[in-house]
Amino acid sequence: MKSMARIFYGLSVFLILATVVYVLGTKYVEDAGYHQGVEWAGSTGLVLCIGLTTMLGVYFHFTERRMDVLPQDWEEAEIADNAGQYGFFGPSSIWPFAMSMAIALMGIAIAYMMYWLLILGAVMLIFFGTMLNLQYGMPREKH
DSSP: OHHHHHHHHHHHHHHHHHHHHHHHHHHHOOOSSSOOSOOHHHHHHHHHHHHHHHHHHHHHHHHHTTSOOOGGGOTTOOGGGGOOOOOOOOSSOSHHHHHHHHHHHHHHHHHTTOHHHHHHHHHHHHHHHHHHHHTTTSOGGGO
16 A cells, blocks of 8 residues: 555656646647637646545555555565455356447447437446346346
């Protein structure tokens, strides 16, 4: 956790410097465009990124004080020290493919502005996501 807090603090410092350069660059560098001054959309996005990375750094900083030393913070750790149970993954399930096809259908519907097809794709995505979550709770012949 200590290493993650340092990474996010370092990312916050980088984003602060990038924001200063971005604001000064958009304010004082002239281009052939019609707008003079600070470009607010990018500046606001960078400021929000600074807030996000700082919040995560503070969270990891406070959390690491309550925990023991993790394998990623221990200098002599082996890869096997961090190994744990990864969970169960279905070896052959049709539902992730069906969900991706529903998302593709929704993308086509957005591209061609067919709102009825977008609703159909959303309903299919909800159904396929439900079936993915319930596939091992049903008898084998039902899915």
